[in-house]
Structure formats: structure tokens, C-alpha cells
Amino acid sequence: MCGIVGIVSSLPVNQQVYDSLSLLQHRGQDSTGIATAEGDTFHIQKAKGQVREAYRTRDMRSLLGTMGLGHVRYATKGTAGNEQEAQPFYVNAPYGIILVHNGNLTNTRELTQELFHVDRRHLNTTSDTELLVNVLANELQDQLTGSDFAPDQAFDAIASLHERVEGSYAAIALIAGHGLLAFRDPFGIRPLILGRRSQGLVGDEWIVASESLVLEAGGYDVVRDIAPGEAVFIAMDGEMTSRQCAKNPRLIPCSFEYVYLARPDSIMNGISVYDARLRLGDRLADTIATYAPMGDIDVVMPIPDSSRPAAMQVARKLGIEYREGFYKNRYVGRTFIMPGQAERKKSVKQKLNAMSSEFKGKNILIVDDSIVRGTTSKEIVQMAREAGANKVTFTSAAPPVRYPHVYGINMPTRQELVAHNRKIPEIATELGADHLIYQEVADMEAAIIEGSDVTSLEMSCFTGDYVTGSVTPEYLAWVESNQAS
Ligand SMILES: O=P(O)(O)OC[C@H]1O[C@H](OP(=O)(O)OP(=O)(O)O)[C@H](O)[C@@H]1O
Ligand SMILES: NC(=O)CC[C@H](N)C(=O)O
Ligand SMILES: [Mg+2]
Numbered sequence: 001m002c003g004i005v006g007i008v009s010s011l012p013v014n015q016q017v018y019d020s021l022s023l024l025q026h027r028g029q030d031s032t033g034i035a036t037a038e039g040d041t042f043h044i045q046k047a048k049g050q051v052r053e054a055y056r057t058r059d060m061r062s063l064l065g066t067m068g069l070g071h072v073r074y075a076t077k078g079t080a081g082n083e084q085e086a087q088p089f090y091v092n093a094p095y096g097i098i099l100v101h102n103g104n105l106t107n108t109r110e111l112t113q114e115l116f117h118v119d120r121r122h123l124n125t126t127s128d129t130e131l132l133v134n135v136l137a138n139e140l141q142d143q144l145t146g147s148d149f150a151p152d153q154a155f156d157a158i159a160s161l162h163e164r165v166e167g168s169y170a171a172i173a174l175i176a177g178h179g180l181l182a183f184r185d186p187f188g189i190r191p192l193i194l195g196r197r198s199q200g201l202v203g204d205e206w207i208v209a210s211e212s213l214v215l216e217a218g219g220y221d222v223v224r225d226i227a228p229g230e231a232v233f234i235a236m237d238g239e240m241t242s243r244q245c246a247k248n249p250r251l252i253p254c255s256f257e258y259v260y261l262a263r264p265d266s267i268m269n270g271i272s273v274y275d276a277r278l279r280l281g282d283r284l285a286d287t288i289a290t291y292a293p294m295g296d297i298d299v300v301m302p303i304p305d306s307s308r309p310a311a312m313q314v315a316r317k318l319g320i321e322y323r324e325g326f327y328k329n330r331y332v333g334r335t336f337i338m339p340g341q342a343e344r345k346k347s348v349k350q351k352l353n354a355m356s357s358e359f360k361g362k363n364i365l366i367v368d369d370s371i372v373r374g375t376t377s378k379e380i381v382q383m384a385r386e387a388g389a390n391k392v393t394f395t396s397a398a399p400p401v402r403y404p405h406v407y408g409i410n411m412p413t414r415q416e417l418v419a420h421n422r423k424i425p426e427i428a429t430e431l432g433a434d435h436l437i438y439q440e441v442a443d444m445e446a447a448i449i450e451g452s453d454v455t456s457l458e459m460s461c462f463t464g465d466y467v468t469g470s471v472t473p474e475y476l477a478w479v480e481s482n483q484a485s
Pocket of ligand 2: 001002073074075076077078085101102103104105127128129408409
């Protein structure tokens with residue numbers, strides 16, 4: 001998961017893009033980039049790290065133009081911390097295209113071979129986004145037979161791109177001198193939402209972003225989610241056109257967005273992330289009630305931040321007091337999306353502190369949104385014990401993560417997953433907990449999609465079922481030996 005945004009206005013967009021990226025920071029902390037278009041000229045700034053530290057005033061001043069896009073990266077392919085792979089990616093023909101991407105392509109080996117040997121394109125990094133922009137450029141070039149640019153040519157190019165590319169991609173591109181093109185993969189695995197605001201003389205301004213909270217904060221009206229397989233083109237004068245470009249589009253959004261990635265105040269594919277987390281708590285409470293001796297538990301406690309809504313609901317439904325015993329240092333970022341296990345482990349201790357008054361002699365039921373590598377939960381259980389807890393029951397609002405995630409979340413190897421090849425009591429021992437209770441897969445799906453038009457979710461890291469054909473056992477073995485660390 002990365003965060004992406006694109007804006008078309010009649011006023012300078014640099015500050016708006018920057019503000020939007022700050023709001024998407026929870027989706028990626030590795031590097032960031034902004035590009036603006038001033039007529040036919042692109043201005044580009046990219047840097048490692050978080051938005052607040054990455055741009056200086058002089059960088060912002062150089063980002064001139066009324067159309068722009070931005071990215072916050074959480075590396076899933078290529079190398080984390082590599083400035084060369086910070087997005088956006090640029091190609092100079094046709095016209096000049098610059099692109100940002102949230103997702104992860106799963107047929108990168110084939111695409112690399114084809115682009116190099118058949119299309120004769122140069123690739124300078126191992127980033128899958130560089131492949132995506134080159135496929136787009138190649139397909140668009142093929143559509144431009146003499147006539148001037150028209151949105152339909154871009155849509156035909158996206159139709160061919162859908163045929164060539166596999167995996168997840170929500171992407172935004174600027175085409176120099178023409179406009180902004182946004183598109184989403186045929187399963188809509190990663191999110192992308194379209195908004196508009198009208199301001200007197202300024203006229204219509206358009207925004208495309210990963211999450212709806214960006215639209216809300218900027219005073220934009222939500223137009224709609226971009227449909228799976230759909231492409232939207234917004235010309236520099238503000239005229240918007242769209243087309244379905246996939247043969248068999250089917251909405252199967254990523255379940256992990258609702259479990260952990262997205263901000264709770266966003267609405268994705270018509271589902272409020274906050275409400276989904278409350279419902280996950282409701283269902284988890286039912287499961288807990290069937291397993292644990294309730295009389296035994298004194299308090300329910302969340303692990304800040306992401307598990308709070310679920311923990312609140314667990315406490316309410318079980319009729320047990322909700323207490324906050326872990327205090328979080330707000331200046332440390334999200335640990336899960338940090339590169340490298342050593343850094344993640346160190347950060348948990350820096351991030352959370354247990355207040356012994358809340359633990360001494362008590363039986364604690366801890367709720368987290370998910371247990372992935374077990375980095376957080378192991379430390380937490382140990383901290384709870386050191387703070388004097390009597391018995392520690394650990395619960396997860398998501399099911400055990402047993403399989404690699406190949407669609408834009410960096411958990412590519414089975415060995416690093418604490419639940420891989422372990423039964424639940426074995427995981428409990430590994431984490432040091434007295435009891436361990438997970439959400440059931442069917443409950444997770446039902447809790448998230450309840451009351452919406454979404455009929456199924458991408459849940460491969462819980463089930464091992466991958467929606468795109470290119471994810472074979474051989475592919476997974478290859479990914480394991482080439483992971484982004
Ligand atoms: O089992 P693990 O590999 O440790 O991963 C799971 C943990 O990581 C995330 O927290 P994070 O600190 O990233 O962010 P948060 O503040 O949003 O909860 C998530 O909420 C879990 O607590
Ligand atoms: N998390 C993402 O969406 C990552 C995008 C892209 N695969 C990269 O690694 O840069
Ligand atoms: Mg957490």
C-alpha cells in the first residue's frame with residue numbers, strides 16, 4: 001500500500017498535493033514524490049522519508065502548475081530506502097508521461113522480458129512501477145496513429161494494459177500537455193476515489209486519491225469510487241471522461257485495507273473503515289465468548305492505534321471494562337510498514353509503554369487488529385507481564401496471517417509470518433500468551449462487507465487463494481528469494 005493523489009485545477013496545485021500526501025502518510029513512510037505540470041513542462045521533487053521532512057520551501061516553489069500528482073511509498077517490490085525507486089516514474093514518450101502507483105504487479109518477470117526484448121525499452125530499476133509506466137507508454141504509443149490525442153486513445157491503451165499486466169494497481173498519470181489519467185486494476189484490489197469541488201471563478205477542480213478522507217479534508221465532494229477496470233481522464237481544462245476498459249471487471253477489494261491499512265475515517269468501496277472495524281470487534285467478541293472463561297477477565301485493552309474500534313466493541317459486547325494501559329509515543333511512525341525486522345522490533349519498545357497501574361494483578365484481554373510477524377504482540381505480552389499482569393489473553397480482529405501477501409503489502413515470505421505452519425496453541429506459546437483467540441475468516445469477510453454492495457474480498461494472506469493467475473507456488477518461491485526487505 002502506498003498513498004497516491006492527483007489534482008487538476010485552474011490554480012497552482014503544489015500545496016494541495018503536499019497537504020493530501022500528509023493525510024496519506026499512514027500508507028507509506030519510505031519515500032515521497034510530487035510532480036506538477038506547467039503547460040508541457042513537468043516539475044518533479046522526490047526524497048526519502050516522510051512528507052514533513054522531505055520538501056523544503058524552495059522545492060515547493062519549484063512545483064509550478066495547475067495539474068499535479070503525489071506519492072508516499074511503502075516498498076513492496078524493488079528495494080526499500082532506494083531513492084531511485086521513489087515515485088513518480090517518468091518516461092519522455094509519447095508526449096511525456098509521469099505516473100504514481102499503489103499496488104504490486106505479479107507478472108514482473110514476463111513484463112521485464114517483453115519490455116526489454118520486444119518493445120525495446122530501457123528499465124533502470126527493479127521497481128514494478130517502472131514496468132507499469134513503460135507498458136502504459138508503449139500501449140499509448142500504439143494507439144496514436146497520426147491523429148491528435150483523444151481520451152479514447154488513452155482508454156484503448158488502458159484496455160491493452162489490462163491484458164498485459166497482472167496484480168494490483170491503482171494508478172494516476174499525467175500526460176504532458178493533455179491531462180490526468182487514473183485507472184484501477186480489473187479486481188479493484190487497491191482503492192481509488194474521485195472527487196470534485198466547484199469554487200466560483202476557479203471552476204471545477206478534480207481530485208483522485210487513495211482514500212476519501214483526503215477529499216473531505218480538501219472540501220471536495222465525493223463523486224464515486226473509480227470502478228475496477230475503469231479509467232478516468234481529466235483534461236487540463238477540467239473536462240472529465242471515463243470508460244470501463246476491462247473485459248471482466250469484478251470488485252474484490254483488499255481485506256487488509258479495512259483491517260489495518262486505511263484510516264478509520266475513510267469510506268472505501270462504500271464501506272466505512274471505522275464501522276467495519278467496529279463490526280470486526282462485534283464478531284470477535286462472539287468468538288471470544290465461545291472460547292474463554294469470561295468471569296476470568298478483568299479488562300479489555302487495545303494496542304494503539306489501529307485496534308481501538310474493535311477493542312471498544314469487544315468490551316461493550318462482553319460487558320467488560322475497557323481500559324487503555326499502553327501509552328503510545330505519537331512521534332514514532334507505524335511500525336509494521338517500516339523496512340527491516342530490526343527497525344520494526346526496536347520501534348515497538350520506543351512506541352509503546354505499559355502503565356503498571358493498569359496491569360498489576362489483573363487478567364487482561366488484549367485486542368490487536370492483526371498479528372503478522374508477531375513483532376508487536378511478543379513485545380506487548382512481555383511488557384504486560386513485566387507491568388504485573390496476572391493472565392494475558394491475546395486476541396486478533398483478523399484471522400491468522402499464514403500466506404504471503406503479493407498485492408501491495410510487504411509480507412512476502414512465509415517464514416517471517418508467526419502463524420505460518422503453526423497451530424494456534426503453538427503461536428500462543430511463541431507469543432508467550434496464556435490464551436490466543438483469532439477471528440474466523442468467514443466472520444472477517446462478513447463483518448467488513450455487511451450492508452454494502454461488495455460481495456467478496458481479497459483475503460489471500462488468510463486463505464492462500466490468489467485472485468490473479470500468475471501467483472503460482474513457483475512465483476511465491478521466487479518472490480521469497482527476491483523480497484523487498
Ligand atoms: O504482528 P506484527 O508484525 O507486529 O504486525 C501487526 C501490528 O502492526 C500494526 O501496528 P502499527 O504499529 O504498524 O500501527 P498502528 O499504530 O496503526 O496500530 C498492526 O496494527 C499490529 O499492531
Ligand atoms: N505499496 C505499494 O503500493 C508499492 C508500490 C510499488 N510496488 C513499489 O514498491 O514502489
Ligand atoms: Mg498496531
